Amino acid sequence: MARRKSSDDEAKKGAPEWMTTYGDMVTLLLCFFVLLFAFSEVDAKKFDAFIQSFQGSLGVLDSGLTIEQSDYISEAMLHDLTTKQQEELEDFRKLKERLDEFLQDRNLDADILISLETRGLVVRFQDNVLFDPGDARLKSESEKILLEIAEFMQLPEYEEKNIRVEGHTDTVPTGNNSKYETNWELSTTRATNVVRYLSEKVGLRPERFTASGFSEYHPVAPNDTRENKAKNRRVDIVILRTEFIAPSPDLN
Known part of the structure; x- marks a missing residue:
């Protein structure tokens, strides 16, 4: 005669009881990591903007570009700026509008480009606006342009802002007859001569300036x-915006 199944035998059918608890725990962990991933997406955008600004500011990262045409200050980042930072950014936007209008009035907007970046406002002098090919001496007509643009840097809103001047070249070697052994010397001397003109001739405070030469290694377009x-x-x-100013070295 077959033995009648007890209630204990029936309870043992299916998955073990501990699997229910384990399944709940794994589901909760999954939800937790999904939330972490969702939060990290916002931080990734900020990190990308931060890295892009350093690529041009310091010249130490392997990037193909010093500056892109896009505005790095996204709407997401604007919410994280303090009131003082937002006011500073608004001042830069006003300055950009004034410079754009100034360049258009003088038909210079094709040769001098203005862009707003995370690190500040960039005034870009294209190709031979300031210098002849292979030379680092400022052209006489370029000094007048620098003099007029320097007037904007002396406005009360910007007179305390620090300024970085960056020299860039293409991949063409300087040549045996050049006084500059490589494009490093050429780009650095050009940046230095612009700084010297703005400080010695125009009268801007020299402690506001730094000069950097990037040679051919931070192109904005392929050298093809x-x-x-x-x-x-x-x-x-x-x-430069205030937070992108490098602290002075402690000499004590």
Whole structure:
């Protein structure tokens, strides 16, 4: 005669009881990591903008570009700025509008480009606006342009802002007859001569300035055509936002 199944035998059918608890725990962990991933997406955007600004500011990262045409200050980042930072950003936007209008009135808007970045306002002098090919001496007509643009840097809203001048070249070597052994010397000397003119001739405080030469290693376009090489031969004057100013070295 077959043995009648007890209630204990029936209870043992199906998955073990501990699997229910384990399944709940795994589901909760999944939800937790999904939330972490969702939060990290916002931080990734900020991190990308931060890295992009350093690529041009310090010249130490492997990037193909010093500056992109896009505005790095996204709407998401605006919410994280303090009131003082937002006011500073608004001042830069006003300055950009005034400079754009100034350049258009003088038909210079094709040769001098203005862009607003996370690190500040960039005034880019294209190709031969300031210098003759292979030379680092400022052209006489370019001094007048620098003098007029320097007037904007002396306005009360910007007179305390620090300024970085960056020299860039294309990939064409300087040549045996050049006084500059490589493009490093050429780009650095160009940046230095712009700083010297703005401080010694125009009268801007020299402690506001730093000069950097990037040679051919931070192009804004591939060095594969004459037009692209012309884009890479440039000098950038960067009016820096407060938080992108490097602290002075402690000499004590």
